[in-house]
Amino acid sequence: xxxxxxxxxxxxxxxxxxxxxxxxxxxxxxxxxxxxxxxxxxxxxxxxxxxxxxxxxxxxxxxxxxxxxxxxxxxxxxxxxxxxxxxxxxxxxxxxxxxxxxxxxxxxxxxxxxxxxxxxxxxxxxxxxxxxxxxxxxxxxxxxxxxxxxxxxxxxxxxxxxxxxxxxxxxxxxxxxxxxxxxxxxxxxxxxxxxxxxxxxxxxxxxxxxxxxxxxxxxxxxxxxxxxxxxxxxxxxxxxxxxxxxxxxxxxxxxxxxxxxxxxxxxxxxxxxxxxxxxxxxxxxxxxxxxxxxxxxxxxxxxxxxxxxxxxxxxxxxxxxxxxxxxxxxxxxxxxxxxxxxxxxxxxxxxxxxxxxxx
Amino acid sequence: xxxxxxxxxxxxxxxxxxxxxxxxxxxxxxxxxxxxxxxxxxxxxxxxxxxxxxxxxxxxxxxxxxxxxxxxxxxxxxxxxxxxxxxxxxxx
Numbered sequence: 001x002x003x004x005x006x007x008x009x010x011x012x013x014x015x016x017x018x019x020x021x022x023x024x025x026x027x028x029x030x031x032x033x034x035x036x037x038x039x040x041x042x043x044x045x046x047x048x049x050x051x052x053x054x055x056x057x058x059x060x061x062x063x064x065x066x067x068x069x070x071x072x073x074x075x076x077x078x079x080x081x082x083x084x085x086x087x088x089x090x091x092x093x094x095x096x097x098x099x100x101x102x103x104x105x106x107x108x109x110x111x112x113x114x115x116x117x118x119x120x121x122x123x124x125x126x127x128x129x130x131x132x133x134x135x136x137x138x139x140x141x142x143x144x145x146x147x148x149x150x151x152x153x154x155x156x157x158x159x160x161x162x163x164x165x166x167x168x169x170x171x172x173x174x175x176x177x178x179x180x181x182x183x184x185x186x187x188x189x190x191x192x193x194x195x196x197x198x199x200x201x202x203x204x205x206x207x208x209x210x211x212x213x214x215x216x217x218x219x220x221x222x223x224x225x226x227x228x229x230x231x232x233x234x235x236x237x238x239x240x241x242x243x244x245x246x247x248x249x250x251x252x253x254x255x256x257x258x259x260x261x262x263x264x265x266x267x268x269x270x271x272x273x274x275x276x277x278x279x280x281x282x283x284x285x286x287x288x289x290x291x292x293x294x295x296x297x298x299x300x301x302x303x304x305x306x307x308x309x310x311x312x313x314x315x316x317x318x319x320x321x322x323x324x325x326x327x328x329x330x331x332x333x334x335x336x337x338x339x340x341x342x343x344x345x346x347x348x349x350x351x352x353x354x355x356x357x358x359x
Numbered sequence: 360x361x362x363x364x365x366x367x368x369x370x371x372x373x374x375x376x377x378x379x380x381x382x383x384x385x386x387x388x389x390x391x392x393x394x395x396x397x398x399x400x401x402x403x404x405x406x407x408x409x410x411x412x413x414x415x416x417x418x419x420x421x422x423x424x425x426x427x428x429x430x431x432x433x434x435x436x437x438x439x440x441x442x443x444x445x446x447x448x449x450x451x
Contacts, residue, residue: 005382007394053382055394081378083389108374108391146374146391174374174444175391220444 005053020126023187078105090136116163180226195345233310233326240288370449
């Protein structure tokens with residue numbers, strides 16, 4: 001199969017962040033990756049991405065607003081006719097900053113929220129932030145920027161899903177993304193304290209289905225289900241090295257933003273090699289591309305072109321073998337580890353460990 | 360918020376825009392987390408959605424393509440894009 005060009009670049013400008021969410025998708029070993037690419041290299045990365053066929057660039061982090069060159073990078077993205085998104089905590093997203101980003105060509109904004117109630121939100125985020133997020137959304141709407149409100153779901157906020165939907169309506173956002181935590185990185189470390197119960201998941205799905213019918217003309221709702229409770233794994237990234245690529249703050253190029261937690265993979269760096277060379281030829285992008293590498297039962301499965309064997313990070317975290325079938329699949333030989341994790345979470349109460357970036 | 364149809368003065372909704380993809384040689388509408396690939400005639404329609412009325416879009420298209428009457432197809436297509444939240448009424 002011919003290698004397709006990528007559509008989407010996740011530009012992780014920094015791992016620094018004012019929040020301390022216990023399910024952060026950044027690496028656990030944040031202190032190992034403290035260096036950040038400078039502005040000149042990021043301009044080159046955007047240019048190489050556009051030539052490679054990237055259509056959408058997601059400026060993300062950490063908190064990308066902590067980079068003072070963000071407006072500059074957004075302007076370059078627009079000049080290259082890339083569609084630019086900003087994923088932010090909302091902290092630092094005041095009206096003046098958002099206006100300068102919009103004027104530079106920012107196309108859309110995604111703001112995270114941790115919970116529907118200020119006190120609970122601020123507890124999960126680790127800092128007072130609810131009110132700042134509300135004001136950031138208000139400013140973005142005033143500037144006619146399309147806003148997606150993104151909420152990571154888990155045991156502690158799932159029962160307030162109706163309140164979260166009401167809030168999204170009141171705040172007049174364009175799209176609501178309700179995404180269950182993906183249990184890698186910090187979320188894996190906190191798994192026993194974050195996993196919801198099956199009853200919680202079922203009830204939430206009913207609430208969302210009902211809201212979708214009711215709000216069909218007003219609010220688009222995306223509901224990302226928790227794969228631990230599903231029959232089949234997620235089509236992680238729509239296939240390894242197929243649609244997405246990530247450039248991490250230090251310039252490492254990753255097929256997936258969390259792939260750093262898989263030991264033994266070698267990630268090329270944009271400081272040494274062009275994005276095109278990396279995308280088409282780097283061994284780490286070839287390794288799980290397509291379906292030739294698949295183990296059984298994936299190799300002979302009808303769904304092999306649908307889910308590509310599931311998530312590589314999850315396969316490694318749960319089985320120790322990066323090339324195993326994602327164990328959330330009910331057909332996976334090691335599916336038992338998922339059931340064990342659910343049982344463990346249901347029978348234990350564990351404290352959350354918050355993300356820290358020691359200085 | 361999605362627009363009521365029919366559209367009288369179709370324009371792109373905030374966050375949606377037309378682009379030509381040089382690498383893939385494709386017309387596209389890009390919007391938050393998505394890409395809609397357009398064929399030549401669809402691209403001709405959306406590129407006219409610059410604030411002029413639907414009537415004027417149809418008149419301009421008729422001039423481009425000769426004698427066939429595109430009005431029904433155009434209205435249906437504009438409706439579909441409005442339902443997807445990609446177009447809205449510029450006059451509302």
